[in-house]
Amino acid sequence: xDQVTQSPEALRLQxxxxxxxxxxxxxxxxxxxxxxxxxxGKGPEFLFTLYSAGEEKEKERLKxxxxxxxxxxxxxxxxxxxxxxxxxxxxxxxxxxxxxxxGKGITLSVRP
Amino acid sequence: GAGVSQSPSNKVTEKGKDVELRCDxxxxxxxxxxxxxxxxxGLEFLIYFQGNSAPDKSGLPSDRFSxxxxxxxxxxLTIQRTQQEDSAVYLCASSLAGFGNTIYFGEGSWLxxx
Numbered sequence: 001x002d003q004v005t006q007s008p009e010a011l012r013l014q015x016x017x018x019x020x021x022x023x024x025x026x027x028x029x030x031x032x033x034x035x036x037x038x039x040x041g042k043g044p045e046f047l048f049t050l051y052s053a054g055e056e057k058e059k060e061r062l063k064x065x066x067x068x069x070x071x072x073x074x075x076x077x078x079x080x081x082x083x084x085x086x087x088x089x090x091x092x093x094x095x096x097x098x099x100x101x102x103g104k105g106i107t108l109s110v111r112p
Numbered sequence: 113g114a115g116v117s118q119s120p121s122n123k124v125t126e127k128g129k130d131v132e133l134r135c136d137x138x139x140x141x142x143x144x145x146x147x148x149x150x151x152x153x154g155l156e157f158l159i160y161f162q163g164n165s166a167p168d169k170s171g172l173p174s175d176r177f178s179x180x181x182x183x184x185x186x187x188x189l190t191i192q193r194t195q196q197e198d199s200a201v202y203l204c205a206s207s208l209a210g211f212g213n214t215i216y217f218g219e220g221s222w223l224x225x226x
Contacts, residue, residue: 004154031211043116043203043217044155049210056223089156091211097160098211099145104154 002027002060005094006103013078013110021073021086021106034100035064038086042085045072078110080092114138116218118204124224125194133189133221136185136204139179144203146179155203161187162209194225 005024013019025033032051036044048057050066057064061082063074073086085107089100119134125131136142142156146158157171172178181182181187191198201220207213 022159036216036217043219046216047212049212083184090153092213093169095168097170098143098162098207098213098215099154099157099160099168099171099214102147102155103159104152 001092002101004088004101004103005088006086006088006106008013008106009104010107011109013075013108015079015110015112016077018074018076018078020054021104021108023071023088024069024071025071025090026069027087027090027092027101030090032091033066033095034089034091035071036089037085038085038105040057042046047086078108080110080112082110083110116204116206116216118202118221120221121219122222122224124226127225128193128194129198130190131194131223133191133202133204133223135187135189135204135206135218137183137185137187137204138216140208141206141216142184142209143213143215144181145207145209146187146189147203147205147217149203149220150200158189158202189206190194191223196222199223201224 004027038044048064085105089102129142142163144161160168176192179189203220205217207215
């Protein structure tokens with residue numbers, strides 16, 4: 001069974017204080033690892049898809065990296081508007097269903 | 113529309129009543145997913161539709177839950193004889209067919225069973 005574990009559950013940062021969010025996964029065969037951002041009362045907003053170990057993608061203050069066992073979402077010099085819940089999900093090779101299996105998310109708070 | 117549209121945004125219903133939740137996917141997206149998000153929990157897969165193929169219903173928690181997709185577009189999730197534990201946000205998502213494509217989510221339908 002595919003499993004995704006995100007840590008820590010919550011993270012509080014000072015504005016400008018860089019940090020990383022962790023996503024560990026076990027999957028029968030990885031087709032893609034997805035990162036989403038979710039604001040309170042909203043649906044998840046797509047950030048990145050990573051397909052193979054060693055791949056990196058960047059968007060503004062965010063950079064996602066992937067190894068064979070985990071992914072990191074690095075946040076450089078965060079701002080209060082980066083406060084949100086960050087969700088990690090995997091898509092596996094098994095079967096024809098392209099569903100995502102999600103972790104429970106990391107709630108990030110950035111203080112001004 | 114430009115994104116995945118869900119209705120109603122909020123629904124309060126009495127225990128034992130039936131509810132229907134609607135999802136209108138992005139135009140051209142043949143894959144459609146339903147997820148449930150309970151307070152403090154991750155997104156739980158419910159059901160997957162792809163084109164004219166038989167849906168994958170493996171995530172439906174009980175036979176009180178069902179879903180259909182008409183004309184390969186709009187989908188309806190039905191919960192019969194609602195229970196308090198059904199209270200959650202029900203999220204719909206859509207994507208192009210195949211793996212690795214971006215899966216876009218709607219804003220969700222907040223269901224409260226009282």
